[in-house]
Amino acid sequence: MADKLIIFDTTLRDGEQSPGASMTRDEKLRIARQLERLKVDVIEAGFAASSNGDFEAVRAIAQSIKDSTVCSLARTNDRDIARAAEALHGANSARIHTFIATSPLHMEKKLRMTPDQVMEQAVQAVRFARNLVGDIEFSPEDGYRSEMDFLCRILEAVIKEGATTINVPDTVGYAVPELYGEFIRTLRERIPNSDKAIWSVHCHNDLGMAVANSLAGVQIGGARQIECTINGLGERAGNCSLEEVVMALKTRKDYFGLELGIDPRHIVAASRMVSQTTGFVVQPNKAVVGANAFAHASGIHQDGVLKARDTYEIMRAEDVGWTTNKIVLGKLSGRNAFKQRLQDLGVQLESESDINAAFTRFKELADRKSEIFDEDILALVSQDAVPEEGDQYSFVSLSQHSETGERPHASIVIQDNGTEVRAESDGNGPVDASLKAIENHVKSGAEMVLYSVNAISGSTESQGEVTVRLQNSGRVVNGVGADPDIVVASAKAYLSALNKLKSKSDRVAAQG
Ligand code: KIV
Numbered sequence: 001m002a003d004k005l006i007i008f009d010t011t012l013r014d015g016e017q018s019p020g021a022s023m024t025r026d027e028k029l030r031i032a033r034q035l036e037r038l039k040v041d042v043i044e045a046g047f048a049a050s051s052n053g054d055f056e057a058v059r060a061i062a063q064s065i066k067d068s069t070v071c072s073l074a075r076t077n078d079r080d081i082a083r084a085a086e087a088l089h090g091a092n093s094a095r096i097h098t099f100i101a102t103s104p105l106h107m108e109k110k111l112r113m114t115p116d117q118v119m120e121q122a123v124q125a126v127r128f129a130r131n132l133v134g135d136i137e138f139s140p141e142d143g144y145r146s147e148m149d150f151l152c153r154i155l156e157a158v159i160k161e162g163a164t165t166i167n168v169p170d171t172v173g174y175a176v177p178e179l180y181g182e183f184i185r186t187l188r189e190r191i192p193n194s195d196k197a198i199w200s201v202h203c204h205n206d207l208g209m210a211v212a213n214s215l216a217g218v219q220i221g222g223a224r225q226i227e228c229t230i231n232g233l234g235e236r237a238g239n240c241s242l243e244e245v246v247m248a249l250k251t252r253k254d255y256f257g258l259e260l261g262i263d264p265r266h267i268v269a270a271s272r273m274v275s276q277t278t279g280f281v282v283q284p285n286k287a288v289v290g291a292n293a294f295a296h297a298s299g300i301h302q303d304g305v306l307k308a309r310d311t312y313e314i315m316r317a318e319d320v321g322w323t324t325n326k327i328v329l330g331k332l333s334g335r336n337a338f339k340q341r342l343q344d345l346g347v348q349l350e351s352e353s354d355i356n357a358a359f360t361r362f363k364e365l366a367d368r369k370s371e372i373f374d375e376d377i378l379a380l381v382s383q384d385a386v387p388e389e390g391d392q393y394s395f396v397s398l399s400q401h402s403e404t405g406e407r408p409h410a411s412i413v414i415q416d417n418g419t420e421v422r423a424e425s426d427g428n429g430p431v432d433a434s435l436k437a438i439e440n441h442v443k444s445g446a447e448m449v450l451y452s453v454n455a456i457s458g459s460t461e462s463q464g465e466v467t468v469r470l471q472n473s474g475r476v477v478n479g480v481g482a483d484p485d486i487v488v489a490s491a492k493a494y495l496s497a498l499n500k501l502k503s504k505s506d507r508v509a510a511q512g
Pocket residue numbers: 014099139140141142169170171172202204510
């Protein structure tokens with residue numbers, strides 16, 4: 001293709017580095033399949049050497065994904081690189097992404113290495129990686145704050161060793177569009193062998209400019225790969241958001257003139273899946289995937305859109321996968337209709353028994369809620385709704401009493417390692433009483449750092465989707481729970497977070 005732009009998704013690696021966003025192997029696999037449906041060119045599946053869990057996730061994704069290149073991150077040492085290659089073994093198309101910091105600040109204070117030592121390590125790593133996998137990406141971490149002369153030397157050297165993609169991270173989100181674009185252009189002009197590699201941009205969003213900077217890196221700098229994440233998930237303020245950058249390139253093709261492989265009709269489902277899996281709620285006014293992105297509230301706008309859609313709409317909601325909030329299924333819907341709807345939503349369950357279990361949950365919900373929307377179905381099959389082998393706690397039942405002038409009281413029954421236990425507590429409100437009741441039994445000592453409720457399909461009849469973020473001994477996890485009763489949803493979210501605190505092992509940070 002004449003001028004193709006590569007979309008490199010790093011939701012499963014850089015996105016997962018957001019505190020609390022860590023995902024299980026199965027959650028990652030499920031998102032990777034959705035990214036493949038979206039026709040993402042490269043999926044950065046994880047950082048294989050960081051933990052056994054991440055190694056297994058990269059391996060499972062490498063085995064399962066056929067149409068996208070699967071990539072693992074690795075520091076510039078032989079162990080990380082060998083581990084990445086091992087996890088990627090058998091992939092249809094594999095890439096190793098190796099990185100080392102190159103800014104004076106990071107080299108001196110973090111790595112405590114001289115520029116020559118960094119250079120030597122980078123060159124050796126690329127040489128070693130190149131013998132294991134043909135497709136090698138190199139990133140000078142904190143590249144945008146690095147010295148131009150040193151960056152030119154190190155990048156020329158790694159290209160000579162066989163790096164096929166050079167990624168220039170704005171690790172701390174310090175860049176502004178024009179300067180970042182010129183930075184990439186200068187590198188490409190000054191490095192004699194720059195035409196032997198594809199140039200890539202990787203922008204963090206600390207000043208809210210990650211998408212603009214990435215586009216400038218492409219338009220001014222000539223980069224032909226953008227690294228991005230679904231919903232802009234990522235450390236601190238996140239990364240360049242895939243849905244925004246892709247729709248900017250597609251909607252303004254007249255200006256950018258680039259070809260993309262992405263099928264945008266799967267964007268909204270990918271966004272829902274990532275937000276339900278990680279518990280990172282999408283703000284309503286978020287471009288493309290926010291609930292209000294295509295809603296017209298003011299009379300003038302509504303009138304205009306009814307007369308001619310393009311008066312106020314530059315993209316069509318259905319082109320990015322929005323279906324109108326229609327009632328899709330109800331109490332009388334059968335298993336086949338349910339299965340068909342899952343397929344239409346792009347949800348692939350592993351086995352017939354998984355479909356049966358999801359159908360049972362659907363029937364239970366349909367008994368309590370007459371109208372079932374797509375969002376309800378997605379919540380039903382989200383990973384936190386599915387009990388996992390090894391989960392210590394699960395929800396059984398709850399009763400709570402609250403009345404004006406009285407202190408709310410909750411009594412809850414949960415399963416703890418297969419045994420039913422009852423716990424009780426008072427609290428400031430019914431949710432507080434219920435979670436305190438759980439805590440009375442569990443005694444986790446975890447600190448709650450976030451609690452949020454969202455109406456899944458927008459009205460008081462909808463299910464409440466609750467996210468609970470817990471912190472304990474330096475680890476942060478998110479639990480998500482959905483139920484028409486928000487107190488029950490809260491208890492489920494809390495139990496899910498407690499299960500994650502129990503089960504997930506620590507990992508090595510990619511930057512630190
Ligand atoms: O932001 C960054 O510098 C990174 C590198 C590991 C590529 O994510």
